[in-house]
Amino acid sequence: MTKIGNHFFDIGYMDTLASGDSPLHRLDPRVKLITTLAFIVTVVSFDKYALSELIPFFIFPIFQISLGGLPTGYLLRKVLMISPFAALIAIFNPLMDREILLQIGSISVSGGWVSFFSILTRFLLTVTAALLLIAATGFNTVCTALARLGVPRPFVVQLMFLYRYIFVLTDEASRMVRAISLRSFHSGGMSFKTFVPMMGHLLLRTLDRAQRIHLAMLCRGFDGRICIVRSMKIGYNEVVFAIGWSVLFVILRCYNIPKMLGALVIGFFG
Amino acid sequence: MSHHIVEVEDLHYNYPGGTVGLNGVSFRITHGESVALVGANGAGKSTLLLHLNGYLVATRGQVRIGDYPLTRKNLKIVRRSVGMVFQDPDDQLFMPTVFDDVAFGPLNLGLAEAEVELNVMQALETVGVPHLRERPPYKLSGGEKRSVAIATVLAMSPDILVMDEPSSSLDPKSRRRLIGLLKTFHHTKIIATHDLDMALDLCERTIVLHRGKLTADGPTLELFQDEDLLARSGLEKPLKMQGCPICGKKGEEQTPLPDSKTCSGNRLTG
Amino acid sequence: MHMADALISPAVGGAMWAVTAGLIGYSSNKVKKELDDRKVPLMGVLGAFIFAAQMINFTIPATGSSGHLGGGMILAILLGPHAAFLTMASVLTIQALFFADGGLLALGCNIFNLGFFPCFVAYPFIYKKIVGDEPTQGRIMIGALIAAIVGLQIGAFCVVLQTFFSGISELPFGTFVLLMQPIHFGIGLVEGFATAAVVIFVWRARPEILSSAAMSMTIGGLSIRRVLIGLLATAIFTGVALSWFASTHPDGLEWSMFKTAGTEELEQPEHGVHASLAHIQEKTAFLPDYSFKTKTPEHEAEEQPSWPAVDPGTSLSGLVGSALTLFVALLIGLALRRRRGTKA
Numbered sequence: 088m089t090k091i092g093n094h095f096f097d098i099g100y101m102d103t104l105a106s107g108d109s110p111l112h113r114l115d116p117r118v119k120l121i122t123t124l125a126f127i128v129t130v131v132s133f134d135k136y137a138l139s140e141l142i143p144f145f146i147f148p149i150f151q152i153s154l155g156g157l158p159t160g161y162l163l164r165k166v167l168m169i170s171p172f173a174a175l176i177a178i179f180n181p182l183m184d185r186e187i188l189l190q191i192g193s194i195s196v197s198g199g200w201v202s203f204f205s206i207l208t209r210f211l212l213t214v215t216a217a218l219l220l221i222a223a224t225g226f227n228t229v230c231t232a233l234a235r236l237g238v239p240r241p242f243v244v245q246l247m248f249l250y251r252y253i254f255v256l257t258d259e260a261s262r263m264v265r266a267i268s269l270r271s272f273h274s275g276g277m278s279f280k281t282f283v284p285m286m287g288h289l290l291l292r293t294l295d296r297a298q299r300i301h302l303a304m305l306c307r308g309f310d311g312r313i314c315i316v317r318s319m320k321i322g323y324n325e326v327v328f329a330i331g332w333s334v335l336f337v338i339l340r341c342y343n344i345p346k347m348l349g350a351l352v353i354g355f356f357g
Numbered sequence: 358m359s360h361h362i363v364e365v366e367d368l369h370y371n372y373p374g375g376t377v378g379l380n381g382v383s384f385r386i387t388h389g390e391s392v393a394l395v396g397a398n399g400a401g402k403s404t405l406l407l408h409l410n411g412y413l414v415a416t417r418g419q420v421r422i423g424d425y426p427l428t429r430k431n432l433k434i435v436r437r438s439v440g441m442v443f444q445d446p447d448d449q450l451f452m453p454t455v456f457d458d459v460a461f462g463p464l465n466l467g468l469a470e471a472e473v474e475l476n477v478m479q480a481l482e483t484v485g486v487p488h489l490r491e492r493p494p495y496k497l498s499g500g501e502k503r504s505v506a507i508a509t510v511l512a513m514s515p516d517i518l519v520m521d522e523p524s525s526s527l528d529p530k531s532r533r534r535l536i537g538l539l540k541t542f543h544h545t546k547i548i549a550t551h552d553l554d555m556a557l558d559l560c561e562r563t564i565v566l567h568r569g570k571l572t573a574d575g576p577t578l579e580l581f582q583d584e585d586l587l588a589r590s591g592l593e594k595p596l597k598m599q600g601c602p603i604c605g606k607k608g609e610e611q612t613p614l615p616d617s618k619t620c621s622g623n624r625l626t627g
Numbered sequence: 628m629h630m631a632d633a634l635i636s637p638a639v640g641g642a643m644w645a646v647t648a649g650l651i652g653y654s655s656n657k658v659k660k661e662l663d664d665r666k667v668p669l670m671g672v673l674g675a676f677i678f679a680a681q682m683i684n685f686t687i688p689a690t691g692s693s694g695h696l697g698g699g700m701i702l703a704i705l706l707g708p709h710a711a712f713l714t715m716a717s718v719l720t721i722q723a724l725f726f727a728d729g730g731l732l733a734l735g736c737n738i739f740n741l742g743f744f745p746c747f748v749a750y751p752f753i754y755k756k757i758v759g760d761e762p763t764q765g766r767i768m769i770g771a772l773i774a775a776i777v778g779l780q781i782g783a784f785c786v787v788l789q790t791f792f793s794g795i796s797e798l799p800f801g802t803f804v805l806l807m808q809p810i811h812f813g814i815g816l817v818e819g820f821a822t823a824a825v826v827i828f829v830w831r832a833r834p835e836i837l838s839s840a841a842m843s844m845t846i847g848g849l850s851i852r853r854v855l856i857g858l859l860a861t862a863i864f865t866g867v868a869l870s871w872f873a874s875t876h877p878d879g880l881e882w883s884m885f886k887t888a889g890t891e892e893l894e895q896p897e898h899g900v901h902a903s904l905a906h907i908q909e910k911t912a913f914l915p916d917y918s919f920k921t922k923t924p925e926h927e928a929e930e931q932p933s934w935p936a937v938d939p940g941t942s943l944s945g946l947v948g949s950a951l952t953l954f955v956a957l958l959i960g961l962a963l964r965r966r967r968g969t970k971a
Binding site: 249 | 658659667673684687731833
Binding site for chain 1: 407410412433436437439440441443445447448449451452453454460461462464465466470473491493494495496509510513
């Protein structure tokens with residue numbers, strides 16, 4: 088009936104990972120954010136048949152996992168869990184695009200399949216990058232980094248509040264759903280007739296809660312502006328990290344390293 | 358000192374629908390007193406408390422905090438003086454981390470960052486949870502949330518501490534810790550509670566509310582021995598003032614036990 | 628209806644992000660100016676409500692499929708267009724980050740498709756016009772239904788347009804439209820019903836909620852039109868600019884850079900940078916696995932949107948090279964881990 092128990096990325100666990108200590112964790116969040124964005128933009132900028140060019144980009148997530156001491160198995164499982172959805176969308180391409188593009192020995196590969204795998208690879212790379220950003224930095228810290236980088240404050244504050252109360256609301260909702268399911272005796276989902284009052288009550292309670300939170304804020308002197316104190320410092324490590332990776336991304340974007348490597352190896356043996 | 362005095366004069370309040378919330382409540386609490394506010398559900402305890410920091414405005418009557426009669430103009434000053442801790446800690450912990458929550462008040466008061474840091478750490482140490490500084494609120498246990506909620510108010514150095522059901526849903530150990538903590542506070546304390554045993558432990562004076570009216574105001578021990586008063590107000594004696602839990606012995610009365618056992622000093626023998 | 632990263636070209640994605648960023652900035656400004664500090668906790672908590680609500684499904688009788696509450700409409704009714712838009716954007720952001728609902732590139736599109744139309748189009752021009760200042764059960768039902776259906780229809784059509792202009796998916800335009808619109812009509816119907824029912828429930832229980840919400844909102848019709856025009860211009864400009872680079876030339880970026888470095892009359896402030904980049908391009912252009920770079924007559928004849936034919940030899944080297952690269956990357960990763968292990 089609900090997906091609440093099946094969090095793909097176990098939001099709470101991300102915060103646990105983010106509270107670890109490693110050279111990666113200690114980097115300024117703004118730098119991690121910008122580098123990840125540069126990564127995603129570069130990966131996405133390839134055209135639809137790019138495949139071997141994308142492979143070297145895996146060095147970025149691999150590096151982060153190692154440097155940050157993050158659990159590989161857990162992350163891999165999470166990403167693989169959602170890859171069927173990407174595959175579902177990308178599967179149209181092999182069906183539509185039959186033009187032969189590659190020839191490996193006697194196997195001919197259509198353009199559609201190349202773009203299919205290209206889509207999947209891109210998906211893997213970008214999703215992993217976002218995941219690692221949160222795992223090594225924490226959602227709230229990423230938000231404060233966004234604010235420092237110029238994202239409008241009302242939106243950033245909204246992100247943080249939303250994040251804070253997602254746990255509370257999903258808890259309340261799942262308790263209500265459980266109570267209802269314990270009193271329903273037919274199989275299959277919730278009926279519309281039950282759904283509406285349940286949502287209605289949840290909404291009313293939510294509005295009441297908003298009022299109480301507002302009261303609590305007023306009692307502590309709230310006047311419209313939320314202040315968050317975070318010390319952030321750009322140091323030598325940060326500059327090296329940002330510039331180093333950016334340069335690498337540009338190089339990898341312009342040169343097809345795997346092809347050059349492969350040509351070298353084949354030329355050597357052939 | 359006069360700014361620790363809480364005075365309520367002939368307070369009347371009607372809810373938006375028209376129901377009577379408070380029907381002529383008057384009392385005077387002086388510096389350093391510890392007062393319990395007891396009554397059945399719906400008696401008006403929470404409503405009364407919300408008048409003490411100006412969230413609700415009386416339909417008739419007056420509230421004075423220290424030298425100031427409560428008006429719209431001095432709300433901010435009053436709210437600094439009167440620290441209110443609500444029933445649901447989730448309503449009070451709305452920032453990304455414990456530190457942010459406890460710092461919220463001092464930051465709104467315009468304190469410098471260094472002073473804020475000092476206030477926050479002092480408050481956290483007072484309630485015994487300095488190690489929870491970087492924790493997001495959804496990762497706290499019920500007792501920890503309670504302690505942090507109190508810290509958020511303490512950090513503003515209030516003169517008067519107002520609490521609504523502080524011991525509700527706490528496990529025995531957390532509850533005992535809370536009582537111990539509150540005993541060390543020298544603030545003026547006003548505590549609305551159903552936990553009459555805690556009231557007995559903590560507060561030398563008790564005010565009883567029933568259907569919006571003040572039905573008793575006097576020394577706690579005296580009031581709790583008045584069985585008539587308690588029954589009229591929808592209450593009963595604190596558990597530790599009721600008979601022996603095993604044999605029901607009240608004073609000299611002895612109830613026969615099964616299997617010819619006897620009870621001495623709250624223990625079953627024979 | 629969430630768009631997926633897989634189907635968006637950088638040009639379209641970038642254009643939509645530019646529009647969405649503009650809208651977020653505009654809405655943030657409006658919310659700040661409203662000076663209603665109640666909105667701060669209300670937006671957060673209502674966003675969490677929508678987030679939780681979207682996980683709960685009810686069964687639609689006689690079809691066996693499930694429906695759920697929309698989001699944009701209810702938020703707009705309770706918060707007003709600007710705050711609702713920000714809230715919807717925040718919910719979609721968290722869904723994209725933690726649930727991979729679409730992806731970060733497509734997030735710009737999703738916020739626009741699912742946030743802009745319900746909050747800035749369907750709510751003020753349909754729902755409000757129908758319900759006005761005196762809500763009745765009938766008006767709320769009709770208003771919410773039509774608003775939801777229209778909002779989703781436009782949004783779904785935008786998805787089709789964005790996919791089509793991206794050119795990545797092979798699905799033909801006509802088929803896609805015929806697929807999307809009827810499905811989203813159905814979804815709009817269901818979501819509209821659900822929204823209406825919940826709003827009616829809340830209104831019956833506490834009528835003052837709707838009236839106080841309505842009072843605290845200012846829409847200012849004229850300014851929205853101006854904003855819309857500005858955003859449209861931004862979208863078109865960004866889209867054209869980015870598409871021009873990636874247009875018919877697969878390596879359009881390099882091609883245009885070579886062109887600028889090749890012509891002498893063009894003066895660049897960063898002449899040095901352009902020249903050296905072009906120099907690099909020149910060198911790589913002559914590697915066997917890189918296709919054309921120079922504007923030769925043969926090349927001109929072959930100019931097509933599709934990838935120029937690649938010879939089989941280079942495909943194999945691509946494969947071999949990729950495997951090797953991956954292997955090397957993993958080795959580096961392991962080495963790093965071990966080094967950290969002994970250090971710690």
